[in-house]
Amino acid sequence: MFTSQTSSFQDSIDVEERDADFDNEEIMGYNQKAQQLNCYYSIYFYQSTRSEAADDKMARSHRRTESTTTEDDFSLSLVDTSLPPEAEPELRCYISRRLSKGALLGGMGNIATVELSVPEQAVGCYCCLLEQERSPGQAEGEGSGDYVVCFLGGSEKGLNLFRLELDKYVQGLQNSLSPELQNLETEIRPYLSRWYEESVMHIYRVVQLVQGNISYLLHAALSHTHVEVIGAEERTKADVARFIKAASLQGLVQEDTTTSLCKAISEDSHSDLVIDCSTTPPTLTNTVSNRFCDDWNQAFLNAAERCNPFLLRQILENFKLKAIQDMNNLKRFIGQAEMSHYALFRCCLFLQSCGNGDVLLQNARAEHSSLPEARSIIRVLEEFLSEQAQGAVH
Numbered sequence: 001m002f003t004s005q006t007s008s009f010q011d012s013i014d015v016e017e018r019d020a021d022f023d024n025e026e027i028m029g030y031n032q033k034a035q036q037l038n039c040y041y042s043i044y045f046y047q048s049t050r051s052e053a054a055d056d057k058m059a060r061s062h063r064r065t066e067s068t069t070t071e072d073d074f075s076l077s078l079v080d081t082s083l084p085p086e087a088e089p090e091l092r093c094y095i096s097r098r099l100s101k102g103a104l105l106g107g108m109g110n111i112a113t114v115e116l117s118v119p120e121q122a123v124g125c126y127c128c129l130l131e132q133e134r135s136p137g138q139a140e141g142e143g144s145g146d147y148v149v150c151f152l153g154g155s156e157k158g159l160n161l162f163r164l165e166l167d168k169y170v171q172g173l174q175n176s177l178s179p180e181l182q183n184l185e186t187e188i189r190p191y192l193s194r195w196y197e198e199s200v201m202h203i204y205r206v207v208q209l210v211q212g213n214i215s216y217l218l219h220a221a222l223s224h225t226h227v228e229v230i231g232a233e234e235r236t237k238a239d240v241a242r243f244i245k246a247a248s249l250q251g252l253v254q255e256d257t258t259t260s261l262c263k264a265i266s267e268d269s270h271s272d273l274v275i276d277c278s279t280t281p282p283t284l285t286n287t288v289s290n291r292f293c294d295d296w297n298q299a300f301l302n303a304a305e306r307c308n309p310f311l312l313r314q315i316l317e318n319f320k321l322k323a324i325q326d327m328n329n330l331k332r333f334i335g336q337a338e339m340s341h342y343a344l345f346r347c348c349l350f351l352q353s354c355g356n357g358d359v360l361l362q363n364a365r366a367e368h369s370s371l372p373e374a375r376s377i378i379r380v381l382e383e384f385l386s387e388q389a390q391g392a393v394h
Contacts, residue, residue: 039153231278
């Protein structure tokens with residue numbers, strides 16, 4: 001009866017064959033180290049209108065005025081880049097076309113494939129227009145302007161997996177930008193240079209940190225269990241927090257369900273998963289997992305071994321998708337079980353087969369807390385899983 005369910009799970013876990021373009025595109029530029037991916041950045045000063053006063057201001061503010069593209073209603077001047085000299089004008093021409101079409105909106109990243117004079121020839125390009133605050137009554141072009149920030153590396157498909165992280169990282173630059181850019185070398189350039197390390201590599205670093213224990217973090221993310229990291233640098237703590245957030249179903253399940261779960265779990269501080277990084281390898285306590293999470297372990301380890309953060313993110317998204325599908329199936333079965341004993345039997349078989357019964361029932365209990373009939377069905381299913389677990393022990 002559940003052959004198709006098992007098959008779909010295997011399909012979701014075997015992303016390496018189905019998403020072969022991740023090997024061809026994202027791994028291009030990698031050697032043995034993930035950090036050796038060729039990635040670049042560029043930042044431009046953008047003025048939507050031109051006047052002589054604005055030209056004079058920009059000439060004083062930006063030394064590289066020869067690197068300026070002028071259209072009928074705007075100018076685009078290079079501020080800084082890590083691209084080869086022959087590739088930068090090509091990128092500037094591409095951005096100018098996007099601006100002419102109104103395709104870059106303030107604060108919203110745009111991702112596409114661009115062909116440049118770089119070893120990869122075609123690379124993924126993230127562009128974002130950062131609009132600067134203007135003084136009251138100051139018109140556009142009166143010495144003011146905005147900035148266009150570009151991150152290049154991997155492929156369009158790969159960068160799309162990290163769109164939210166890239167948007168957030170670009171916004172972190174907002175307060176550092178000014179027309180004078182006196183902090184270009186001390187603050188802005190180092191920040192732009194770290195975009196790949198900070199926005200893309202965090203999942204890879206977490207898998208490298210915990211290795212075969214990744215299933216405990218996956219289970220914690222699905223079950224809304226708090227994860228505490230001790231004996232580690234702030235970046236490691238932030239990496240783990242971002243991994244848990246990326247692996248959780250927050251925003252994908254009903255908000256009141258998430259609130260109920262978090263409240264119930266927070267009342268039990270003994271349930272916190274603790275990662276002690278003062279030892280090598282790190283020591284994990286209060287570990288909980290299940291067969292569903294364990295089955296994903298090897299996929300994460302294989303992708304990390306191949307130094308491919310894009311594949312890691314795709315696996316993580318497939319993991320969440322499978323969990324959501326199973327939650328929806330259980331919800332449907334519970335609704336049917338209220339009217340049919342056979343459907344209740346199907347519920348039991350499904351929970352036994354999927355390997356994620358504890359998490360699914362935890363979410364179902366929170367979601368159906370105000371529905372007496374559904375709650376009674378869930379109690380029966382919980383007793384069934386408990387008996388199955390005791391039987392496995394004996």
